[in-house]
Amino acid sequence: MYKILKQEGAAKRAEFQTVHGTVQTPVFMNVGTIAAIKGAVGTEDLEQIGTQIQLSNTYHLHVRPGDEIVHKLGGLHKFMVWDKPILTDSGGFQVFSLAGLRKIKEEGVYFHSHIDGRKIFMGPEESMQIQSNLASTIAMAFDECAPSKADRSYVQNSVDRTARWLARCKAEMQRLNQLDRTINKNQLLFGINQGAVYEDIRIDHAKRIAEMDLDGYAIGGLAVGETHEEMYHIIEETVPYLPKDKPTYLMGVGTPANILEGVERGIDFFDCVYPSRNGRHGHLYTKFGKINLFNAKYELDERPIEEGCQCPACRRYSRAYIRHLLKAKEMLGMRLCVLHNLYFYNHLMEEIRNALDEGRFAAYKKEMLESMAAGEQQ
Numbered sequence: 001m002y003k004i005l006k007q008e009g010a011a012k013r014a015e016f017q018t019v020h021g022t023v024q025t026p027v028f029m030n031v032g033t034i035a036a037i038k039g040a041v042g043t044e045d046l047e048q049i050g051t052q053i054q055l056s057n058t059y060h061l062h063v064r065p066g067d068e069i070v071h072k073l074g075g076l077h078k079f080m081v082w083d084k085p086i087l088t089d090s091g092g093f094q095v096f097s098l099a100g101l102r103k104i105k106e107e108g109v110y111f112h113s114h115i116d117g118r119k120i121f122m123g124p125e126e127s128m129q130i131q132s133n134l135a136s137t138i139a140m141a142f143d144e145c146a147p148s149k150a151d152r153s154y155v156q157n158s159v160d161r162t163a164r165w166l167a168r169c170k171a172e173m174q175r176l177n178q179l180d181r182t183i184n185k186n187q188l189l190f191g192i193n194q195g196a197v198y199e200d201i202r203i204d205h206a207k208r209i210a211e212m213d214l215d216g217y218a219i220g221g222l223a224v225g226e227t228h229e230e231m232y233h234i235i236e237e238t239v240p241y242l243p244k245d246k247p248t249y250l251m252g253v254g255t256p257a258n259i260l261e262g263v264e265r266g267i268d269f270f271d272c273v274y275p276s277r278n279g280r281h282g283h284l285y286t287k288f289g290k291i292n293l294f295n296a297k298y299e300l301d302e303r304p305i306e307e308g309c310q311c312p313a314c315r316r317y318s319r320a321y322i323r324h325l326l327k328a329k330e331m332l333g334m335r336l337c338v339l340h341n342l343y344f345y346n347h348l349m350e351e352i353r354n355a356l357d358e359g360r361f362a363a364y365k366k367e368m369l370e371s372m373a374a375g376e377q378q
């Protein structure tokens with residue numbers, strides 16, 4: 001159940017109750033693509049850095065180790081030894097972006113695995129069956145994420161098909177949730193709004209999916225090549241047509257600034273690979289801007305990555321030491337950087353929630369954006 005606790009303009013401070021516990025929003029979902037955060041980060045670490053919810057990837061887990069294997073092992077929660085909420089994406093995004101040689105039909109998509117080239121078919125029913133086997137808390141509807149440069153008629157056709165697929169996802173999820181073999185019989189389903197940068201298609205699609213009484217609503221197909229201004233505009237135009245009494249999720253977005261802008265426009269859930277991916281390359285987020293630890297000026301720098309940060313890296317180690325580990329390709333260097341960046345994102349969300357609780361989000365957002373932009377040369 002979703003409950004709004006506080007509002008400031010379009011920004012919402014809410015909580016979302018699930019069978020795996022309550023999520024306080026706005027929230028950042030830590031991305032564990034193949035049932036692990038890339039960068040040697042385990043469940044103990046995630047507990048330490050304030051992670052509320054993880055995201056795992058349906059397509060990747062279907063290809064390896066196989067969702068039937070995860071089902072036999074008791075589902076993702078047991079497999080990963082993580083008892084808090086998990087959201088699984090539908091596999092749609094990877095089918096359309098990773099897999100080779102695909103063919104889109106009304107029934108679903110035929111494609112080749114990016115691991116071993118074998119032929120796979122995935123449609124709405126298959127995506128729901130895989131996610132049911134994984135037994136995540138929240139399943140995402142199977143959709144097509146149309147290329148951002150696709151023309152209007154392509155996008156309209158694609159969105160129409162995605163709407164028909166959503167009805168099939170809902171029916172299949174209801175069927176699966178009643179089966180004896182199903183591990184999580186309370187699995188939730190979020191629908192996904194598409195329409196590239198065509199705001200009328202977005203709005204029309206939002207109205208159609210809003211009528212379907214789903215557990216939550218995502219905005220997909222953004223941050224795929226359009227400008228930030230186009231993205232903010234689409235969010236602003238679309239969110240008002242999604243149900244007010246359900247959580248909203250902006251998929252795959254983004255930078256700390258993108259998140260602050262998303263919260264301001266009414267988004268509850270975010271996910272992004274930036275903190276772990278950038279961390280693995282020594283690019284670190286701080287409230288004074290981003291730093292690149294490979295830069296020579298940190299060679300003798302005994303300060304932590306960010307002064308005052310309570311993450312496991314900053315509580316103990318210096319920039320100079322972590323820089324040395326990264327340069328020597330020692331795995332610990334990468335791990336410490338990923339931990340810092342994930343902590344930064346989770347902590348940012350905590351500060352956002354506190355600011356909303358106290359009715360000072362607008363001031364907090366302004367202060368953070370200025371501080372992050374001003375400090376690049378630290």
Ligand SMILES: [Zn+2]
Pocket residue numbers: 305306309310311312313314315340343
């Ligand atoms: Zn830190």
